[in-house]
Amino acid sequence: MNTTTLDQVIALVRETFGDGFIPLHRPVFEGNEKQYLLDCIDSNFVSSVGAKVVEFEQQIAAFTGSKYAIATVNGTAALHVALQLAGVQRGDEVISQALTFIATCNALSYAGAHPVFVDVDVDTLGMSPTALRRFLSANAEIREGRAYNRGTGRRIAACVPMHTFGFPVRIQEIAAICEEYGIPVVEDAAESLGSYVNGRHTGTFGKLATLSFNGNKTITTGGGGMIVTDDEAIAVHAKHLTTTAKIPHPYEFVHDEVGYNYRLPNLNAALGCAQMERLPEMLAFKAGVAVRYAELFAGSGIHFQQPLEGNVANRWLNAIVLASEEDRDEILQYTNARGVMTRPVWRLMSRLPMYKHCQHDGLENSSVAGGKGGEPAVQRAGWRRWRGGCDERAGADRA
Template structure:
């Protein structure tokens, strides 16, 4: 059966010897804008393309303010800093995520708490969050404290896995009830919408990634999305070392970060944004083809969950068990089709093995079964 899967995927991509998991596509003004950037000599953190890229993302997502960063991980870190997450605090997130989510929490000196996901979204479960907060926490002096660790809980960070939106309205209602900041790790979900609203614009702050394997890329890069313009302007100030604007003096008024996206990367991003609608259309067409093929083959293909208009960044199949998963991975990768398992659960990694969790029933089930398959835009 897996031989037919390999043949089909290679046919979709024109029968190459090797099919990558997610390759970038440069079919527009990328070279033109890069040349303009080089000719201008403004190749670092100052230049017209940075501002233009931010404006394009604002217009597309509907956020009030977008702030470009060097990568998605430091965008996550800054989102936590802006949410007043400090050393000794706790942040609730999911164990089924890319490690940047947990690492950014650690950069603040805070501890992650890993709660279960839903099987259909692969993202943080509102039911698990509500159960944890109602049974394992208490409110004191206007703050939420973990009754087991004694630490203050400051924020909740769900992740829109593979571009499939989590149940944001339910999570937001719970966070509002408990006074917790809601930060969306939307690194994988540019072009995804939940109930008509772009992911990353529902919580207080959202974070995008433009790594080389994302739907659009700036080589490396990230973006902060804000519902509040003033907070966005403060974030932009912090990304440039908190330098007070002046023609020649170097005065800094708070602890800042060297997180500003270079103009070169933004030039690439502007060209990529121009083709985003086409990329998304072709990715959805690929997902439809996969859905039909795997359905006929008796293999479960991961569909977008209810209320999610997903970008299908990385397509995935759900196999019967860990043994089937490993056979699928071995046979495809041995025959020129790149596939990969979903991430190792964060609490299984040595640096996070001490962190508090719930039973993680769904996360464990998914870890044993989910495999990503080639998802590059077909041209």
């Protein structure tokens, strides 16, 4: 492979982020983080009750355009509870994508659900509405207003598309298809804070959605997540479930259902409040870096991933898609050897031992992205200074 473009990219990274080893992610706290942490310590409210938790929730709700936001300890916990709130029960099936981070499938497993994988679109790297409709047409039947898998007899209780690397999927089409079949949509928007579909924030198209504020995300609370929804009853129940299902009382401890100790501590929320103050600046910076990457890759033969027309990607990670695994491995070796970190996309969920027996649709596009055991899409972060149960009858991975 001609390394001229790679040398130019490395030079751009060095010009933007400095010398030494450049990690894929590095949170930077250059705003009010320290002051807000001190305020929490002085208030003695450092755990899951405090003013900063409420403030952070209000900030996220306002930014995304959601009516309600409920803060959790991490994005996986948020998705676990969101699935329960959407009506997913043990033994149900949930449709998702094999090209995703492990947390998506782990949350499904915590809920006792069986993942079913449909293919992605190459231009979004997220769930394909065409593949979803094809799968449902071939496998689903409606009984008393609910969708069931004819092959397994299980109820299809939810659909969980994920906005890969912050690039919005065709969520409007996905939501419309799911509505036809009576399947609730739970958006995994963990990576897409600041991404929009025709001016509307991701995470606002389904019944509810989840966000992540892990240390590698666009903004971070160290560890943290959020459930967002427009449904007041769901929001109230979400807060109740994530607070160990404790009935409010000045001193009695009474719990009325199985709940979870999932609420975000006030200390973490304080970081989030400070990070939210700088989010517009962060997103603008990341967008500028992406423009420079796009200019460098133009005409190079390397595909630089872009959002669909009319959509805005937050550029949580920038991605390039290569023609072969050999090209991918060469780029990974070349950049990392020069102190600029790149990495492959995740291994397909259908190729992991605990999910390899899950039903899927062949995953043609996902398998191209997934390679034989790795993945040819290589990513670069755009903001470093800031920073199963499965059905064995349904067929193993065929790729």
